[in-house]
Amino acid sequence: MSTLSNESTSGATVRRLAVGTVALGAATLGYAVGIERRRWTLRTAELPVLAAGAKPFTILHISDLHMLPGHVSKQRWVAALDELEPDLVVNTGDNLSHHQAVPSVLRALGPLLDRPGVFIFGSNDYYAPKPKNPARYLMPKGKKKRIHGEHLPWRDLRAAFVEHGWHDLTHVRRTIEVADQYVFTAGVDDAHLHRDRYADIAGPVDTAAAVRIGVTHSPEPRVLDEFAGDGYDLVLAGHTHGGQLRVPGYGALVTNCELDRTRARGASRWGAQMWLHVSAGLGTSPYAPARFACPPEASLLTLVPRGTTSDNRRNAAPRKARNTVR
Numbered sequence: 001m002s003t004l005s006n007e008s009t010s011g012a013t014v015r016r017l018a019v020g021t022v023a024l025g026a027a028t029l030g031y032a033v034g035i036e037r038r039r040w041t042l043r044t045a046e047l048p049v050l051a052a053g054a055k056p057f058t059i060l061h062i063s064d065l066h067m068l069p070g071h072v073s074k075q076r077w078v079a080a081l082d083e084l085e086p087d088l089v090v091n092t093g094d095n096l097s098h099h100q101a102v103p104s105v106l107r108a109l110g111p112l113l114d115r116p117g118v119f120i121f122g123s124n125d126y127y128a129p130k131p132k133n134p135a136r137y138l139m140p141k142g143k144k145k146r147i148h149g150e151h152l153p154w155r156d157l158r159a160a161f162v163e164h165g166w167h168d169l170t171h172v173r174r175t176i177e178v179a180d181q182y183v184f185t186a187g188v189d190d191a192h193l194h195r196d197r198y199a200d201i202a203g204p205v206d207t208a209a210a211v212r213i214g215v216t217h218s219p220e221p222r223v224l225d226e227f228a229g230d231g232y233d234l235v236l237a238g239h240t241h242g243g244q245l246r247v248p249g250y251g252a253l254v255t256n257c258e259l260d261r262t263r264a265r266g267a268s269r270w271g272a273q274m275w276l277h278v279s280a281g282l283g284t285s286p287y288a289p290a291r292f293a294c295p296p297e298a299s300l301l302t303l304v305p306r307g308t309t310s311d312n313r314r315n316a317a318p319r320k321a322r323n324t325v326r
Helices: 002-034 072-084 102-114 134-138 154-163 221-229
Strands: 041-050 057-062 088-091 117-119 172-178 181-187 211-215 234-237 266-270 274-278 297-305 322-325
Touching: 041 266, 041 274, 057 072, 057 102, 072 102, 072 297, 088 102, 102 154, 221 274
Parallel strands: 041 297, 057 088, 088 117, 181 211, 211 234, 234 274
Antiparallel strands: 041 322, 057 297, 172 181, 266 274
16 A cells, blocks of 8 residues: 555656646747847957057947748837947848848848948848748757858848948958047858858958958857967958857757857857857847847947056957857
8 A cells, every 4th residue: 555655656746846847848938049149148249359559449239030021029129229429330241031121121220220330141131031940050060051042132122221321341451430439341142151252252351450350140160260370350240140049057058050059149269369249139030039048139348458458458459359148
């Protein structure tokens, strides 16, 4: 009789644990889909990348909007970022998720288009997203089959950006004026799609500029190494969504590219001289509309001369930039 009682108690405990696990999973999913993916966040960081004596200036880094026509709160939040009065806007791609989303992207970026800006495109500017098995992101690279959706109107978006004065950096080297000083910039097409042709922009950088900035959508190490080898001070990228689903205390599980997961979002060193900043982005695929421990974000980066921050005065070169989230 005692044995049967113990077995009954044990079975009830297992059932309670199972029910609790299911309930916790449902609550986590509900939070990730219903709350966190709309918890718009501004990340700030100070990066010591300018030449000595250069005037500090700010960059608003926007990436991975993955806009749908119905994303009204996202459009309003992004438009309000103009109040930050950034000196330069850098858009690292994946603006679209729908063939009718160009007007929505332009409403979101509206006032920011009147500020100096540069851009490149990502895969979801060229092709619409399609349903995918989430497990494919955990598969080895060689096992993945690339899946493209319908073509998106990226040419219309490009025309609107250029009409407002933004510079398309796709395989282009360009010196622009920012905050009354010259900034050398260059970019490549989406390395995730192997559309990058770094050879088109390869070569010595302008050493007289206040700073040298590279732009890419996917932060593939092969491209970052090329920028570093040519003497760039900073590269801006997106694509990773910061991992999108992060484990507290562990971080991103995947980056969806060859970049190691510890660099899935934020600023870090790449080599001895160059900094890398990866935006966790502001959107998701409509077929995976969830974020956990990784809210959608834009970044306001303050560029300062090398050697002027407390981090940079240390004897050892820092791996991470000083940053805050609000």
